[in-house]
Amino acid sequence: xxxxxxxxxxxxxxxxxxxxxxxxxxxxxxxxxxxxxxxxxxxxxxxxxxxxxxxxxxxxxxxxxxxxxxxxxxxxxxxxxxxxxxxxxxxxxxxxxxxxxxxxxxxxxxxxxxxxxxxxxxxxxxxxxxxxxxxxxxxxxxxxxxxxxxxxxxxx
Amino acid sequence: xxxxxxxxxxxxxxxxxxxxxxxxxxxxxxxxxxxxxxxxxxxxxxxxxxxxxxxxxxxxxxxxxxxxxxxxxxxxxxxxxxxxxxxxxxxxxxxxxxxxxxxxxxxxxxxxxxxxxxxxxxxxxxxxxxxxxxxxxxxxxxxxxxxxxxx
Numbered sequence: 001x002x003x004x005x006x007x008x009x010x011x012x013x014x015x016x017x018x019x020x021x022x023x024x025x026x027x028x029x030x031x032x033x034x035x036x037x038x039x040x041x042x043x044x045x046x047x048x049x050x051x052x053x054x055x056x057x058x059x060x061x062x063x064x065x066x067x068x069x070x071x072x073x074x075x076x077x078x079x080x081x082x083x084x085x086x087x088x089x090x091x092x093x094x095x096x097x098x099x100x101x102x103x104x105x106x107x108x109x110x111x112x113x114x115x116x117x118x119x120x121x122x123x124x125x126x127x128x129x130x131x132x133x134x135x136x137x138x139x140x141x142x143x144x145x146x147x148x149x150x151x152x153x154x155x156x
Numbered sequence: 157x158x159x160x161x162x163x164x165x166x167x168x169x170x171x172x173x174x175x176x177x178x179x180x181x182x183x184x185x186x187x188x189x190x191x192x193x194x195x196x197x198x199x200x201x202x203x204x205x206x207x208x209x210x211x212x213x214x215x216x217x218x219x220x221x222x223x224x225x226x227x228x229x230x231x232x233x234x235x236x237x238x239x240x241x242x243x244x245x246x247x248x249x250x251x252x253x254x255x256x257x258x259x260x261x262x263x264x265x266x267x268x269x270x271x272x273x274x275x276x277x278x279x280x281x282x283x284x285x286x287x288x289x290x291x292x293x294x295x296x297x298x299x300x301x302x303x304x305x306x307x
Contacts, residue, residue, distance in 0.1 A: 011192040029166045029217075035254055053194050056185050063184050065166055067215075069254035070238060071245045079164060079217060083234070087246055 010053060019054030021099060022108045023062055027086075029079040030055070033067045039092075044074035046095035055102075078106060163220040164234060167201065169210045176206040177229045180218050204232040213240030242270075 009015055023030070032052070034044035048066055056064050076088040076098070086106065090098045108116075122128060129135055139147035165182050172179035180201045185194040203218045204225055210216055215238040218231045238244070243252060250257045263270065 013192065016192070028164050031166060056194055057187070063166060063182070065183060065185075067238075070243050071247075071252050072254060072256055073245065073247060075247055077246060079166065081164070083164075085246075089247055 007050070010050060016054055016057040019051075019058040021055055021058065021103045022113060023055075023059045023106050024108055026081045026084075027059075027062055027078050027106050028081055029063045029065070031065045031067060031077045031079075032074075033070055033077065034074040034090075035069050035072070041074045043093045043095050043098055044090050047090070047098045050095055051099050055099075076102065165201065165218045165220075165231070166237070167216060167218055169212055169214045169216055170200070171212050172202070174202065174229075176204065177202045178205040178210045178216070178233060179203075180216060180231070180233075182218075201231050202229045204229050209233065210236060211240055214238065215240075 003009075003011070005011070032044060032048055034048065035041045036045070052064060052066075056062070074090050076090055078086040078088075080086065088098075088101060088105065090101075093101075123133065126134065129137060135141065137147065138144050145153070165180075167180035167182035170179045170181045180203050182199050182201055183196040184199070186197040187194055201218060203216070204221070210233060214236050216236050217234040219234040220231050221229075224230050244250070245252045245257065248257065251260070252258055
């Protein structure tokens with residue numbers, strides 16, 4: 001049974017997981033203003049159609065909203081934590097260049113992402129013991145030498 | 157959502173019967189797992205606005221209060237982004253509609269009085285203690301002096 005709708009590929013999990021723009025933690029709201037008619041707004045329309053689901057999938061805690069037919073020129077307006085605003089003019093740009101621009105301005109850089117990935121691995125890695133990890137000491141693992149505070153170690 | 161330190165949201169003001177708060181409708185995109193598409197999901201929030209700066213239909217930025225004012229009023233109006241019927245383009249700063257930017261001189265000739273522009277930034281949302289501080293209650297409905305009553 002074929003998939004229904006315009007470009008149904010964007011309704012697959014694989015497509016959503018392909019998104020590579022992770023917005024910074026300070027970005028809370030992303031709004032996109034564009035018109036339903038007009039050549040200069042075509043890039044913005046394509047961005048909302050193709051890239052907005054990917055962006056929202058990778059940034060679940062960010063509120064994303066679109067406004068249609070409010071102003072004659074399209075733009076992206078982001079609201080940050082401390083009340084700051086970021087305005088991106090997307091007039092006559094293609095959706096790929098808009099995405100790149102957003103990634104450069106508000107996206108987490110590769111070093112930050114890899115550092116975060118390492119921190120996540122460290123936590124889940126069962127080889128790590130300590131206060132911040134799952135197990136504090138190897139004595140907690142069944143089959144290992146019990147804690148010397150509870151059972152004294154043998155004399156030999 | 158307790159992990160976010162200062163929670164701000166964007167929404168549209170909707171009609172409410174509250175005297176000192178505005179009801180704000182917030183739409184967020186929620187993924188439908190079966191259809192695999194994002195759909196808008198509406199939620200309502202009451203935002204403290206004692207001076208009635210916002211009109212029904214305005215797009216506003218709403219911020220969570222540190223402590224709830226009442227059981228329902230949990231947020232406050234931070235800023236009015238687009239005033240209804242009176243949209244100001246943030247790039248140029250000019251008033252506009254979807255087709256063009258407005259010519260202010262022409263509009264002055266056509267319209268005597270334009271709607272008041274309120275951004276909500278310069279208004280102080282000061283807490284009111286007494287009921288009689290309210291604008292509507294400046295003149296009591298009935299005189300409080302007994303001699304003025306005509307019985």
